[in-house]
Amino acid sequence: MGKRILVLGSGVAGSIVSNQIVRKIFKELQTGDVSITVLGTTDTHCYQPGWLYLPFDLVRNEELKRSERTILDPLINFIIDSAKLIDVKANKVTGVSGKIYEYDVLVIATGSVPRPDLIPGLSEAGHWFHTEEGALKLQAALREFTGGKIVIAMGVPHKCPVAPIEVTLMLDDYLRKKGIREKTDIFYTYPVGAVHTIPAVAKWAVPVFEERGIRYETFFNMKEVDVSKKMLSSLEGSSVEFDLLISIPPHRGASVITESGLGEGGWIPTNKQTLQMEGYKNVFVVGDTTNLPISKAGSTAHFSADIAVENIISVVRGGEATHLYDGKVFCFIETGKSQATYISFNYSNPPVPPPPTTTVHWMKLSYNRLYWLTARGIL
Numbered sequence: 549m550g551k552r553i554l555v556l557g558s559g560v561a562g563s564i565v566s567n568q569i570v571r572k573i574f575k576e577l578q579t580g581d582v583s584i585t586v587l588g589t590t591d592t593h594c595y596q597p598g599w600l601y602l603p604f605d606l607v608r609n610e611e612l613k614r615s616e617r618t619i620l621d622p623l624i625n626f627i628i629d630s631a632k633l634i635d636v637k638a639n640k641v642t643g644v645s646g647k648i649y650e651y652d653v654l655v656i657a658t659g660s661v662p663r664p665d666l667i668p669g670l671s672e673a674g675h676w677f678h679t680e681e682g683a684l685k686l687q688a689a690l691r692e693f694t695g696g697k698i699v700i701a702m703g704v705p706h707k708c709p710v711a712p713i714e715v716t717l718m719l720d721d722y723l724r725k726k727g728i729r730e731k732t733d734i735f736y737t738y739p740v741g742a743v744h745t746i747p748a749v750a751k752w753a754v755p756v757f758e759e760r761g762i763r764y765e766t767f768f769n770m771k772e773v774d775v776s777k778k779m780l781s782s783l784e785g786s787s788v789e790f791d792l793l794i795s796i797p798p799h800r801g802a803s804v805i806t807e808s809g810l811g812e813g814g815w816i817p818t819n820k821q822t823l824q825m826e827g828y829k830n831v832f833v834v835g836d837t838t839n840l841p842i843s844k845a846g847s848t849a850h851f852s853a854d855i856a857v858e859n860i861i862s863v864v865r866g867g868e869a870t871h872l873y874d875g876k877v878f879c880f881i882e883t884g885k886s887q888a889t890y891i892s893f894n895y896s897n898p899p900v901p902p903p904p905t906t907t908v909h910w911m912k913l914s915y916n917r918l919y920w921l922t923a924r925g926i927l
């Protein structure tokens with residue numbers, strides 16, 4: 549029997565890893581010396597960064613989805629059967645169907661999800677855009693909005709580090725175009741003692757907020773929402789009323805991770821360079837579900853997948869994981885007014901965003917289309 553690679557999750561990380569492996573060891577897959585099986589929850593692959601544009605009517609929802617089967621190389625065995633239990637000691641995974649999948653090398657890429665239920669009242673009174681359903685609900689609320697107070701609040705950790713700044717500046721733009729900015733108070737809150745956790749981004753964002761009349765409060769960690777009073781209070785003791793609450797709920801890893809005892813909060817202890825699960829040479833962790841000290845972002849999934857693939861192939865062939873991830877991340881930042889900037893950084897070099905330009909905005913919009921090539925392991 550050939551070596552069996554089992555990949556859990558068919559989002560960004562799972563798709564890139566699987567497709568890239570096929571491209572690199574095509575012959576072994578054709579001869580059956582190696583096989584790849586991907587377990588997913590659904591055939592629908594969503595381009596999640598597109599959900600940022602959905603509330604502002606800047607994209608159609610249908611443009612953000614593809615069939616996963618068409619993204620994955622035909623040599624990959626794609627099965628819709630969510631992993632229910634991962635047993636890394638016995639090298640096997642049980643699906644919700646009850647079927648058992650044995651492996652030689654396992655790749656865990658089950659991502660992370662927003663958990664509004666962790667903040668009392670947030671599910672009932674808040675909005676968010678980190679799910680398809682949430683982004684559509686926020687789109688409907690904004691279409692009806694005629695003015696008032698909009699509060700923006702984040703839970704930690706969350707995916708896409710720059711989304712708080714982007715949604716705020718895009719909201720400002722949207723309200724101006726709609727002609728109701730004068731009638732709207734935008735109040736931005738952030739959990740640490742600055743408007744963003746990356747110092748260079750915070751330094752750049754403060755004068756932009758001031759120029760656009762966006763008020764802000766730092767050291768604001770969401771505690772609870774009083775649904776009837778429409779009031780959000782913080783762990784630090786302050787509270788703020790709102791007409792519309794736009795939040796990024798705190799995120800957690802997939803439930804299968806905690807239920808299998810692989811990591812608290814769904815975050816798996818991962819070697820930050822080789823991307824192997826701590827203590828297991830034949831288990832790799834890619835994407836949001838790692839506990840790496842770096843942003844949870846699609847680009848993190850992409851750059852770390854490049855390294856993981858080399859190491860997976862090496863381990864499949866009986867070798868060692870010798871390729872090392874340096875923590876590379878690249879994120880565009882939409883700044884409104886048809887402009888954007890970007891940050892590029894790694895474990896040891898913090899980012900410095902250059903001044904926003906229209907060119908970078910168009911590069912971001914182009915990437916939104918090119919993403920499907922990334923998922924196919926081509927770009």
Ligand SMILES: Cc1cc2nc3c(=O)[nH]c(=O)nc-3n(C[C@H](O)[C@H](O)[C@H](O)COP(=O)(O)OP(=O)(O)OC[C@H]3O[C@@H](n4cnc5c(N)ncnc54)[C@H](O)[C@@H]3O)c2cc1C
Pocket residue numbers: 556557558559560561562587588589590596597598599600629630631632657658659660677678679707708711802803804834835836837844845846847848849878879880
């Ligand atoms: C609004 C928004 C804007 C963003 N903007 C950017 C951006 O500009 N730049 C950027 O780099 N990143 C951005 N991101 C973040 C990026 O989308 C994520 O970091 C990325 O999708 C993580 O990839 P992943 O493969 O780890 O997880 P996902 O892409 O979420 O994939 C995980 C997959 O695992 C599946 N799964 C879960 N549990 C199981 C199970 N038990 N069995 C089998 N499968 C399972 C899920 O269904 C899912 O398909 C944004 C995200 C959002 C929501």
